[in-house]
Amino acid sequence: MRSTHPRRPRITLDMAMWVFTRVSGAAIVVIALVGFFGAMLMGARTQMDLPTLLRWTFFPNPNHVVNSNIPDVAVGWSGLFWQTLQILIVVFGATHGINGLRAVLEDHFRGPRIQPAIRAVLFVFWLAVMAIAIAVVLAD
Amino acid sequence: MQNLKVIAQGARYRGGNPMWSWLLHRVTGVGMVLFVVAHIAASFLTQRFGSGAGMAxxxxxxxxxxxxxxxxxxxxxALNGVRVIILDARPSLMRFQHxxxxxxxxxxxxxxxxxxxxIVLRAMSGE
Structure with missing residues (x-):
């Protein structure tokens, strides 16, 4: 008699990214809230406009806001803690965003040749974005 | 002709609010990716080449x-994503999805x- 156990499903890219999208989405919200309240504590309440606040929330890097009016901008935002958060949000954000773009593109363009082409282009793009962003984080 | 029929059926699909939030989640997501790409490209062009394209x-x-x-x-x-995460983690809550x-x-x-x-106050103050 043949086994009635169902075969364990193979984990596909889409299954893995389904989980990753939820985990990274929650992580990005948490990291962004840390950046947002950090900016508020350091003077954003009186000294920042909204575009600047958005920059600090998602990428709290001293080089990222050259026009900020905060006097001790480099003091407040440099350091291992903020650098770690920046690298985390870059890796989570680039992967989450580019995988989302992949999901949308693959829904609209189907075919045996187009799918590997989309994946190849987005893979190179993903590595390039992370390399540039991490280089900026570690520059100072 | 067959395609037209499919499109007509799709347009009449009454997914209601969950369908529109699915679509809006995609549109806003792609919007943010395009913005970040434009932002990185502009900074790169401005800082490396002092290019006018970056400033534009x-x-x-x-x-x-x-x-x-x-x-x-x-x-x-962000808010829609949090809703999706919560409902996916606790499928029993789908009763309350509306x-x-x-x-x-x-x-x-x-x-x-x-x-x-x-944003409007700042735009009106002309800064």
Missing amino acids: INAVYESPAFQLVMYFCVIYH EALWLQWLTFAPIYALAVLL
Whole structure:
């Protein structure tokens, strides 16, 4: 008699990214809230406009806001803690965003040749974005 | 002819609020990816080459109209994502998915209204 156990499903890219999208989405919200309240504590309440606040929330890097009016901008935002958060949000954000773009593109363009082409282009793009962003984080 | 039929059926598909939030989640997500790409490209062009193209892109996304769109994308995508995560983690809560959608819009409204107010006030002050 043949086994009635169902075969364990193979984990596909889409299954893995389904989980990753939820985990990274929650992580990005948490990291962004840390950046947002950090900016508020350091003077954003009186000294920042909204575009600047958005920059600090998602990428709290001293080089990222050259026009900020905060006097001790480099003091407040440099350091291992903020650098770690920046690298985390870059890796989570680039992967989450580019995988989302992949999901949308693959829904609209189907075919045996187009799918590997989309994946190849987005893979190179993903590595390039992370390399540039991490280089900026570690520059100072 | 067959294709036209499929499109007509699709247009009549009554997914209601969950369908529109699915679509809006995609549109706002792609919007943010395009913005970040434009932002990185503009910074790169400006800093490395002092290029006018970089400054032209900067002028677009520093405009108040663009800020209104961008803040909508960020706040909507974040709140809708949290709703999706919660409902996926606790499928029994799907009974309340319509209530969850209304709760999401009730949360979205005051946050986005504050952002709109600050953007409009700053645009009117002419800074």
